[in-house]
Amino acid sequence: MSFNSYLNYPDPIVAEAAQQLQQITNSYQQKQMSQQEYDELTNDVLNFQRVIQLTNDVNRQTEVYKIFQQLLQIVMTVKSFVV
Amino acid sequence: MKRLLAIITTAVILTGCSIAPYHYDQNEYNLLVDLTFAVKRVHEHCGSVADVTLLTPVLNDKAALVEIYVDYSHEDKQMKQAVKIVIVSIKQLSDAYQATVKPSTAYCINKTQIIESELRRILITVGGKPQ
Numbered sequence: 001m002s003f004n005s006y007l008n009y010p011d012p013i014v015a016e017a018a019q020q021l022q023q024i025t026n027s028y029q030q031k032q033m034s035q036q037e038y039d040e041l042t043n044d045v046l047n048f049q050r051v052i053q054l055t056n057d058v059n060r061q062t063e064v065y066k067i068f069q070q071l072l073q074i075v076m077t078v079k080s081f082v083v
Numbered sequence: 084m085k086r087l088l089a090i091i092t093t094a095v096i097l098t099g100c101s102i103a104p105y106h107y108d109q110n111e112y113n114l115l116v117d118l119t120f121a122v123k124r125v126h127e128h129c130g131s132v133a134d135v136t137l138l139t140p141v142l143n144d145k146a147a148l149v150e151i152y153v154d155y156s157h158e159d160k161q162m163k164q165a166v167k168i169v170i171v172s173i174k175q176l177s178d179a180y181q182a183t184v185k186p187s188t189a190y191c192i193n194k195t196q197i198i199e200s201e202l203r204r205i206l207i208t209v210g211g212k213p214q
Contacts, residue, residue: 016200020193020196020197020200023193023196024193027189027192027193028189032187032188032189033186033187033189033190033193034187034190037186037187037189037190040175040190040194041190041193041194041197044172044194044197045197047168049164049168050165050168050201052164053161053164053165053168
Protein backbone atom coordinates (compact mmCIF):
# COMPACT_ATOMS: atom_id res chain seq x y z
CA MET A 1 0.00 0.00 0.00
CA SER A 2 1.35 3.40 -0.95
CA PHE A 3 0.31 6.87 -1.99
CA ASN A 4 1.87 6.45 -5.46
CA SER A 5 -1.36 5.58 -7.26
CA TYR A 6 -2.96 8.81 -6.00
CA LEU A 7 -0.09 11.23 -6.68
CA ASN A 8 -1.20 11.92 -10.26
CA TYR A 9 -4.90 11.52 -9.62
CA PRO A 10 -7.01 13.71 -11.96
CA ASP A 11 -8.75 15.45 -9.05
CA PRO A 12 -6.26 18.02 -7.65
CA ILE A 13 -7.76 17.72 -4.13
CA VAL A 14 -6.75 14.04 -4.05
CA ALA A 15 -3.38 14.52 -5.77
CA GLU A 16 -2.33 17.31 -3.39
CA ALA A 17 -3.48 15.37 -0.32
CA ALA A 18 -1.50 12.30 -1.49
CA GLN A 19 1.64 14.41 -2.03
CA GLN A 20 1.34 15.98 1.41
CA LEU A 21 0.71 12.61 3.07
CA GLN A 22 3.67 11.03 1.31
CA GLN A 23 5.97 13.77 2.57
CA ILE A 24 4.59 13.52 6.13
CA THR A 25 4.84 9.73 6.09
CA ASN A 26 8.44 9.84 4.84
CA SER A 27 9.38 12.18 7.69
CA TYR A 28 7.61 9.96 10.21
CA GLN A 29 9.26 6.78 8.92
CA GLN A 30 12.65 8.47 9.19
CA LYS A 31 11.73 9.36 12.81
CA GLN A 32 11.93 13.07 12.11
CA MET A 33 8.65 13.69 13.93
CA SER A 34 6.72 12.23 16.85
CA GLN A 35 3.60 10.09 16.58
CA GLN A 36 1.52 12.95 18.01
CA GLU A 37 2.82 15.28 15.29
CA TYR A 38 2.14 12.62 12.65
CA ASP A 39 -1.45 12.22 13.89
CA GLU A 40 -2.07 15.97 13.88
CA LEU A 41 -0.66 16.54 10.39
CA THR A 42 -2.43 13.59 8.78
CA ASN A 43 -5.69 14.71 10.41
CA ASP A 44 -5.16 18.17 8.92
CA VAL A 45 -4.72 16.73 5.42
CA LEU A 46 -7.61 14.27 5.68
CA ASN A 47 -10.01 16.72 7.34
CA PHE A 48 -13.10 16.19 5.24
CA GLN A 49 -14.52 19.57 6.30
CA ARG A 50 -11.84 21.07 4.06
CA VAL A 51 -13.19 19.17 1.06
CA ILE A 52 -16.71 20.40 1.74
CA GLN A 53 -15.37 23.97 1.64
CA LEU A 54 -13.52 23.32 -1.62
CA THR A 55 -16.39 22.08 -3.74
CA ASN A 56 -20.18 22.16 -3.74
CA ASP A 57 -20.32 19.22 -6.13
CA VAL A 58 -21.82 16.37 -4.08
CA ASN A 59 -20.59 13.68 -6.50
CA ARG A 60 -17.06 15.01 -6.24
CA GLN A 61 -17.33 15.20 -2.44
CA THR A 62 -18.46 11.56 -2.34
CA GLU A 63 -15.62 10.41 -4.59
CA VAL A 64 -13.03 12.35 -2.58
CA TYR A 65 -14.49 11.04 0.70
CA LYS A 66 -14.07 7.43 -0.48
CA ILE A 67 -10.47 8.05 -1.55
CA PHE A 68 -9.72 9.83 1.73
CA GLN A 69 -10.86 6.68 3.55
CA GLN A 70 -8.33 4.66 1.51
CA LEU A 71 -5.61 7.22 2.23
CA LEU A 72 -6.50 7.00 5.92
CA GLN A 73 -5.97 3.25 5.79
CA ILE A 74 -2.46 3.79 4.39
CA VAL A 75 -1.76 6.38 7.10
CA MET A 76 -2.89 3.92 9.81
CA THR A 77 -0.84 1.09 8.29
CA VAL A 78 2.30 3.24 8.26
CA LYS A 79 1.65 4.18 11.87
CA SER A 80 1.35 0.54 12.94
CA PHE A 81 4.71 -0.33 11.36
CA VAL A 82 6.74 2.50 12.91
CA VAL A 83 7.75 1.77 16.47
CA MET B 84 -32.87 60.08 -22.72
CA LYS B 85 -34.49 57.68 -20.25
CA ARG B 86 -33.83 54.82 -22.66
CA LEU B 87 -30.17 55.81 -22.98
CA LEU B 88 -29.80 55.90 -19.18
CA ALA B 89 -31.42 52.47 -18.92
CA ILE B 90 -29.01 51.07 -21.52
CA ILE B 91 -25.97 52.58 -19.78
CA THR B 92 -27.12 51.34 -16.35
CA THR B 93 -27.74 47.85 -17.73
CA ALA B 94 -24.34 47.82 -19.45
CA VAL B 95 -22.55 48.91 -16.27
CA ILE B 96 -24.35 46.30 -14.17
CA LEU B 97 -23.71 43.52 -16.67
CA THR B 98 -20.02 44.27 -17.25
CA GLY B 99 -19.52 44.92 -13.54
CA CYS B 100 -21.02 41.56 -12.67
CA SER B 101 -18.89 39.73 -15.17
CA ILE B 102 -15.62 41.34 -14.04
CA ALA B 103 -15.97 41.60 -10.27
CA PRO B 104 -15.46 38.30 -8.43
CA TYR B 105 -18.20 37.19 -6.09
CA HIS B 106 -17.91 38.79 -2.65
CA TYR B 107 -14.61 40.45 -3.56
CA ASP B 108 -13.34 42.57 -0.71
CA GLN B 109 -9.97 44.31 -1.05
CA ASN B 110 -9.45 44.55 2.73
CA GLU B 111 -10.13 40.86 3.22
CA TYR B 112 -7.84 39.98 0.33
CA ASN B 113 -5.03 42.15 1.75
CA LEU B 114 -5.38 40.58 5.20
CA LEU B 115 -5.22 37.09 3.69
CA VAL B 116 -2.15 37.98 1.60
CA ASP B 117 -0.50 39.38 4.73
CA LEU B 118 -1.32 36.18 6.65
CA THR B 119 0.02 34.01 3.81
CA PHE B 120 3.24 36.01 3.80
CA ALA B 121 3.58 35.54 7.58
CA VAL B 122 3.14 31.76 7.17
CA LYS B 123 5.83 31.76 4.46
CA ARG B 124 8.17 33.60 6.83
CA VAL B 125 7.63 30.95 9.51
CA HIS B 126 8.17 28.20 6.91
CA GLU B 127 11.51 29.72 5.89
CA HIS B 128 12.63 29.73 9.55
CA CYS B 129 11.55 26.18 10.43
CA GLY B 130 15.18 25.21 10.94
CA SER B 131 15.45 27.55 13.93
CA VAL B 132 13.23 26.81 16.94
CA ALA B 133 14.10 30.20 18.46
CA ASP B 134 13.03 32.10 15.33
CA VAL B 135 9.75 30.19 14.96
CA THR B 136 9.00 30.64 18.67
CA LEU B 137 9.31 34.40 18.12
CA LEU B 138 7.40 34.47 14.83
CA THR B 139 4.37 32.33 15.76
CA PRO B 140 2.74 34.84 18.18
CA VAL B 141 2.82 37.43 15.36
CA LEU B 142 1.29 34.86 13.02
CA ASN B 143 -1.36 34.05 15.60
CA ASP B 144 -2.30 37.75 15.94
CA LYS B 145 -2.63 38.13 12.16
CA ALA B 146 -4.82 35.02 12.05
CA ALA B 147 -7.04 36.41 14.83
CA LEU B 148 -7.41 39.65 12.86
CA VAL B 149 -8.48 37.76 9.74
CA GLU B 150 -10.95 35.71 11.77
CA ILE B 151 -12.57 38.82 13.26
CA TYR B 152 -12.73 40.55 9.88
CA VAL B 153 -14.27 37.56 8.08
CA ASP B 154 -16.72 37.02 10.94
CA TYR B 155 -18.13 40.53 10.64
CA SER B 156 -17.61 41.38 6.98
CA HIS B 157 -19.94 38.98 5.17
CA GLU B 158 -22.42 36.16 5.49
CA ASP B 159 -20.61 33.53 3.44
CA LYS B 160 -20.69 30.54 5.80
CA GLN B 161 -18.38 28.44 3.62
CA MET B 162 -15.72 31.14 3.65
CA LYS B 163 -16.04 31.57 7.40
CA GLN B 164 -15.65 27.82 7.89
CA ALA B 165 -12.66 27.63 5.54
CA VAL B 166 -10.95 30.48 7.41
CA LYS B 167 -11.78 28.85 10.75
CA ILE B 168 -10.01 25.63 9.71
CA VAL B 169 -6.87 27.63 8.86
CA ILE B 170 -7.07 29.59 12.12
CA VAL B 171 -7.26 26.35 14.13
CA SER B 172 -4.14 25.03 12.33
CA ILE B 173 -2.24 28.26 12.97
CA LYS B 174 -3.24 28.16 16.65
CA GLN B 175 -2.01 24.55 16.91
CA LEU B 176 1.32 25.59 15.39
CA SER B 177 1.62 28.59 17.68
CA ASP B 178 0.65 26.62 20.81
CA ALA B 179 3.15 23.89 19.92
CA TYR B 180 5.98 26.45 19.90
CA GLN B 181 4.87 28.07 23.16
CA ALA B 182 4.98 24.67 24.93
CA THR B 183 8.00 23.50 26.90
CA VAL B 184 8.82 20.65 24.51
CA LYS B 185 9.35 22.21 21.09
CA PRO B 186 8.07 20.54 17.91
CA SER B 187 10.31 18.96 15.29
CA THR B 188 11.54 20.78 12.18
CA ALA B 189 9.62 18.27 10.02
CA TYR B 190 6.41 19.17 11.86
CA CYS B 191 6.99 22.87 11.23
CA ILE B 192 7.76 22.34 7.52
CA ASN B 193 4.71 20.15 6.90
CA LYS B 194 2.32 22.19 9.06
CA THR B 195 3.21 25.47 7.36
CA GLN B 196 2.90 23.81 3.93
CA ILE B 197 -0.60 22.58 4.77
CA ILE B 198 -1.61 26.03 6.05
CA GLU B 199 -0.13 27.70 2.96
CA SER B 200 -1.99 25.44 0.58
CA GLU B 201 -5.26 26.15 2.43
CA LEU B 202 -4.64 29.88 2.29
CA ARG B 203 -3.78 29.64 -1.41
CA ARG B 204 -7.16 28.05 -2.10
CA ILE B 205 -8.95 30.71 -0.06
CA LEU B 206 -7.04 33.49 -1.87
CA ILE B 207 -8.04 32.02 -5.24
CA THR B 208 -11.67 31.97 -4.15
CA VAL B 209 -11.62 35.46 -2.60
CA GLY B 210 -9.63 36.95 -5.46
CA GLY B 211 -11.87 35.40 -8.08
CA LYS B 212 -9.06 33.80 -10.07
CA PRO B 213 -10.39 30.83 -12.04
CA GLN B 214 -9.18 27.45 -10.69
